[in-house]
Amino acid sequence: MTPASSRFLNRRTPPHLATLILMAGLSAMTMNIFLPSLPAIADWYGTSYGTAQLSVSLYLGLSGALQLVIGPMADRYGRRPVTLVAxxxxxxxxxxxxxxxxxxxxxxxxxxxxxxxxxMVLSRAIVRDMVPEAQAASMIGYVTMGMAIVPMFAPAIGGWVDETFGWKANFALLLVLGTLISALIWADLGETSERRQTSLADQIRSYPALLTSWRFWGYSITAAAGSGTFFSFLGGAPAVATQVFGMTPAELGIYFAAPGIGYMLGNFLSARLAMRLGTVRMVFWGTIMLTLPLIVMLVLGLTDRLSPLAFFALMSCVGVGNGMSLPSANAGMMSVRPDLIGSASGLGGALMIGGGAALSALAAVVMGKGESALPLIVLMASSAGVAVISTLVVIARNRRLGL
Known part of the structure; x- marks a missing residue:
């Protein structure tokens, strides 16, 4: 899949596909490898779980903000220097x-x-630099698959590392892996773009055309609210697992793979069905799929019959719904203005990650002392409901426009 002009470990040629997968994978691992350690971090610093959980929401918030500037910086200064500085x-x-x-x-x-x-951001941009559109779609599929696989196993590794060596060992592991991958990037990542004088101001000036579009908002809110169920899960699940279900960090790490497995299955279904169903119908059925398991979870919680196995099994079904809906929702938001694809991608991504950061922080707040899983379930179900409503708005708007 790597272009013939690419020579591995030659920084004067385009990078190998494996390098791009590892670039994106390190970003995904950094987000969630330490999640089973949140209670231990709170105990170490003598603070509340909610305060320790800010390490998730603040990280996500800044990640969302960075999506607005990484692209223009890489266009102006080049992919290689921006990646190495990062x-x-x-x-x-x-x-x-x-x-x-x-x-x-x-x-x-x-x-x-x-x-x-x-x-995570530039790995996709580099693929688009390297190959034609048709081949780029296939290569990006490999990159995003790597991004989906890493979160499945990272919490399990993080939980085991925490129990064996303590929570700081997870950051030591990130340091070692980050050093190795950075060295690989330095040796293998050749510049793939011509530097252009595209500034952040130029990109921002295109935003009003998107912000006044009902369809852009509809797709963006659907993506943000749908993925918000997962970000809420990230913020509240460690408290549910350890304080409600009495699970160990290692057990939590294993169960944390459930949404990732579901997400991969949803991506597979999306790849098989999107062309047949179309963008809007794929988004609609995906949001329905992620909402139904949360309704079941809510009923089990209200009747005091929610077990750890049921909680995480239903979250895998939520992952299927996200895997079905998010690719089409993202494609939809970028189709609103074909002349503003880059701006739509950056702004939509920022809204999604920023909304996820807010919901992640809110999940920690509503969990309080972690006496019940119900507050988290209600938050996730509410977010899923917003995704369904937003999708219906898009459907109505498309019908009005004759699309």
Whole structure:
């Protein structure tokens, strides 16, 4: 799948596909490998779980903001220098997390770790630089599959590392892996774009044309609310697992793979059915699929029959719904204005990650002392309901426009 002009470990040629997968995978791993350690981090710094959970929501918030500037910076200065600078920033921030004396300092360095999101954003841009559109779709599929697989196993690894060596060992592992992948990027990532004088101001000036579009908002809110069910899960599930179900970090890490497995299945269904059903219908049935398991979960919670197995099994079904709906929702938001695909991608991604950060933080707040899973379930179900309503708005708008 890698172009013939690419020579592995030659920084004067385009990178190997494996390098791009690892770039994106490190970003995905950084987000969730330490999730089973959140209770331990709170205990270490003598703070509440909600405060420790800010290491998730603040990270996501900054990741969303970075999506607005990474693209223009890479267009202006090149993919290679922007990626390498981001790698250095990430490594320094990881060292800061390891030696942070207080929770406040830890949270600051955790936010700076979001620089690693550059790998997730630019891996796709580099593919588009390297090959024609048809081949790019296939290559990006491999990259995003790597991004889906890593979150399935990272929490399980993180839980085992926490129980064996303590929570700081997860950040030590990120430091080692980050150093190795950064060295690979330095040796293999040749520049793939011609530098252009595209500024952040130029991109921002195109946003009003999108922000006044009902269809763009509909697709964007659907994507943000649908993925918000998963981000809420990230923020509240560690408290549910450890405080409600009494699970160990290692057990939590294994169960955390459930939504990722479902998401991969949903992606497979999307690839098989999207052309047949069309964008809007694929989004609609995907949002229905992610809502129904949450309704079942709510009923089980209200009747006090919710077990750990049922909770995480139903979350895998939620993952299927997200895997079905998100690719088409993202494609829909970029189809609203074909002349503003880049701006739509950046703004829509920022809205999705920013909304996820807010819901992740809210999940920690509503969980409180973690006496019941119901507050988290209600939050996830509400987010899914918003996704369904937003999809119906898009359908109505498309009918009005004759689309």
């Amino acid at each position: 790698c250095v920033v990430f490594l320094l921030a990881t060292i800061g997390c390891l030696f942070a004396p207080t929770i406040e300092v830890f949270l600051v360095f955790r936010m700076i770790q979001a620089a690693v999101a550059t790998g």
